[in-house]
Amino acid sequence: MAERIEGLRLPRTQRRQQILAAAAQAFAETGFHGTSLADVATRVGxxxxxxxxxxxxxxxxxxxVLEERDEVQTHYLDELFRGQDPSVVDWLTALCARNVEQPELVRLYTVTAAESLDxxxxxxxxxxxRYQRIRxxxxxxxVLDQEKGRFAPTVDPEGLASELIALMDGLQLQWLMQPPVDMCRLLEASLQRLAAGPDGAVGAVRQGGARRDG
Amino acid sequence: MAERIEGLRLPRTQRRQQILAAAAQAFAETGFHGTSLADVATRVGxxxxxxxxxxxxxxxxxxxVLEERDEVQTHYLDELFRGQDPSVVDWLTALCARNVEQPELVRLYTVTAAESLDxxxxxxxxxxxRYQRIRxxxxxxxVLDQEKGRFAPTVDPEGLASELIALMDGLQLQWLMQPPVDMCRLLEASLQRLAAGPDGAVGAVRQGGARRDG
DNA sequence: GTCTATAAATCGATAGAC
DNA sequence: GTCTATCGATTTATAGAC
Known part of the structure; x- marks a missing residue:
């Protein structure tokens, strides 16, 4: 029933953690301008x-809220691939699989990123x-993938990074809007198309992207 | 200097047009929740x-605001391709070229679409x-492109439509956030990759997508 | 069609008691 | 660490004059 017990005194860090969780929910649902401090306070009790x-x-x-969620997410990915050197494709696939388990987090970023254009x-x-960092x-x-011959050396890393981020952001929006949209399946389709295309693994070899290794 | 003349009486349709323009600006900048009626009123004078x-x-x-802008945009594209039968690639390229001339309109849709998840x-x-319709x-x-052999028949039209919309939405966000991002160039790169890949024109022929015609 | 005046609610933030 | 009380500003919307 989780009734509110007024005046209950909690340790600082614990209360702050509660607040971050409640605020993340609220901001995800209604954005910064659409959320009142009273909203958040009520959720916390x-x-x-x-x-x-x-x-x-x-x-x-x-x-x-944003910075705390960033840390958690970064830490998760660092741990997941500790000691490994995943391709962009594997890295993005894992990220998507993670995101699909946290619709609220995805919504927080989708909503506040657009709002923050102001x-x-x-x-x-x-x-x-954030966007410059992720890019x-x-x-x-x-670049690492190119050195391994997974992409043609003609591919512009910054440009392709923008495209991939854009794809993920856009798929997240549609997924949040109409959950039957299977964002990870669609991402994978795009990534496979990329790998199989003229700039991908096959094309890269054809164009000489892997010659350094052989 | 466009001073405000208080109490000036304007014909209904003209004033409504002014209001829609001012409201579009305001909502694009700060979203629905971040915009007050007083904001809009002041802009109109x-x-x-x-x-x-x-x-x-x-x-x-x-x-x-949203419905009026929709009509204008739809009308523009209808006129642009009147009597023609453009490929998806040409159609999206034209749309992007149009959008890049109207950052305010793009921002209106980017901001309010995310906000509207609530x-x-x-x-x-x-x-x-809107998203179901566009998809x-x-x-x-x-589908028309597939019938002409421009895409492999194995491609899922709804899925690819979602991917292309996602790509455009995401590129628009980055373009609005950091204008040096050249969204139409990046879109074109993706579309060329698509056309040259295993599901595109070349691949479609290889996979038999165009056999009906030849 | 436009205004002034105002109602009624909500907002973010502060003061001060416990 | 948490509360009540409250300030001052802002918000949407209505009433009624011109």
Missing amino acids: VSQPGLLHHYPNKQALILA PAHPAHEYFQN GVIARRI | VSQPGLLHHYPNKQALILA PAHPAHEYFQN GVIARRI
Whole structure:
């Protein structure tokens, strides 16, 4: 029944953890502007000033949510491929498989990323940095793939990274909108097409992308 | 300097047109929840109750904006390809070229589509319908392409339609976020890869997709 | 068609008691 | 660490004059 017990005093870190979870839900559902501090406070089972005791204002709250989720996600992927050197295709496939288990997290990023296009949005700079960072991570992975002959050397890593991120973002939107859309199956179809095409493994060999190795 | 002339009386349709333009700007910048009627009214140069005289409430306003922009866009594409039968590739390329000239319109759809994931959002049903409709339009175009041997018959039209829409949506987001991202160039790269791959024109012939014709 | 005035609710944030 | 009380600003929407 999870009744609210007013005035119950919790240790700082535990309460902050509760708040982050509740805020993540709320912001995922209605975005930054559509969510009130009272919304979040009610979910936690605390008063609205009680909420502001832990995070000084609304902006600090949403930034804390985004950054905490980032850390968890990054840590997960680092652990999953520890000591390995996955191809972009494997890496993105794993990411998608992970995302499909966390629709709320995906929605948080889909909703707030679009909202943050406004330069006055509290997470504007955050998403500017986030996209550049992710593009870099994926581009580097593509370069490694090229060195192994998995892609033609003519492929532009930054460009392909943008395309792959775009594909994932767009599929996530449709998946959230109409869950029967099977985003990981569609991603895989695209990735296979990529690997089998003129810029992929087969094409790369044909075009000389793997000559260094042989 | 376009000063506001208070109390100036305009014909109904003209004022409504002004309002739609101003509202489109505002909603594109800050979404539905982030935009106040006073925002829009100020842009038009009218009082807030004066605005509500033309559209009874905020929900009616945003729906009017979305539907009007839809009509204009649909009409443009219909005219552009009147009497022709463009391939999906040509059709999407033209659409992207059009979009790149209208960042504000793209932003309106990017921002409100994500926001509308909330079932309580005023445009929730609108976007549910919009995505199904667009997917259908593109899927039908893919079927026509298959009949002409431009794609392998093994390709799932609905699935490929979802992928292409996803790619465009995602590229638009990155383009809006970091304008140096050249969304039409990246789209073209993807489309060429598609046409040159095992499911595209070449592959389709190899796999028998064009045998009916020859 | 447009305005002023205003109702009624909600918002983010602060002050201060316990 | 949490609460009640409250301020001040903002929000959507309505009433009624011109």
